[in-house]
Amino acid sequence: MSHAIQEPVVPKGGIIAAAALVLFSLATVTTARLTGTGGVHMTLPAAVESRDFQFEDGQNGAVLVYDAGSRQLVDTLAPGSNGFIRVVLRGLARERKLGDIGKQPPFRVTRFVNGQITLTDTSTGKQIDLDAFGSANTAAFARLMTLKGSSS
16 A cells, blocks of 8 residues: 655735735835834923932942932942832943943933833933833832932
8 A cells, every 4th residue: 555645835916925924024124114104102391300320239249329410429228128129220221331331420310290200321321211110110210319328
């Protein structure tokens, strides 16, 4: 008993249709990327307040917060506290390390007319809308803007 093995036959029309779909998808994506059509852009309202900070590691896991302009210590984040600030800064610090950027360029916290607050890495231009993480996490950064003097 001999059985002939037959290769499955793919209809020529199916191959042409698949190729046309791939080409159409590539053309659509290329057009969207080149023209910006369909892109979502965050347009921020006017800024009301902005402040630049530098963050440094302190002893025993503390994070020292300095006003970038005056280099005055404005806060010390105790070990085990302010987890959201630590996580956000760790992520941004990782990007800086990958880009071979030092610790000197400040981070900018900005409050806008509508109450929205953003954190911007001035060295990379990366901007994080803190409101997306909830009011308690936004308040952690908003509190930094109110601090004036030396704090421990």
